[in-house]
Amino acid sequence: MSLNTLEMQQTSQELRANLGISGLTVPDLATELDMEPTTVESVLAMDGSADPADVWLVRDHMQNTILMRRRTPFPYTRLTDEMRTVAKSWFSLHEAPLPR
Numbered sequence: 001m002s003l004n005t006l007e008m009q010q011t012s013q014e015l016r017a018n019l020g021i022s023g024l025t026v027p028d029l030a031t032e033l034d035m036e037p038t039t040v041e042s043v044l045a046m047d048g049s050a051d052p053a054d055v056w057l058v059r060d061h062m063q064n065t066i067l068m069r070r071r072t073p074f075p076y077t078r079l080t081d082e083m084r085t086v087a088k089s090w091f092s093l094h095e096a097p098l099p100r
Helices: 005-022 026-033 037-045 052-068 081-090
Strands: none
Touching: 005 037, 005 052, 026 037, 026 052, 037 052, 052 081
């Protein structure tokens, strides 16, 4: 799944919106997903250096946390469930851990 610059900026805004809704912080995500904080920041920035599997992992963990907390997630335009099916055909996706 290759995104153009505008799509990457929009996806970054959507990820950051859901970070706020989730109540998680970058250090929380890093700890819960066993990632470096710089990796999480790279995902949130959609700067092109993050592994696509990490993007989906961060997205899914935030989504699960938001739903567990009975909040409404901000909708994604590119990181949709339909695109997950396509993404699975390109690379291995990781299962997000259960929210804490």
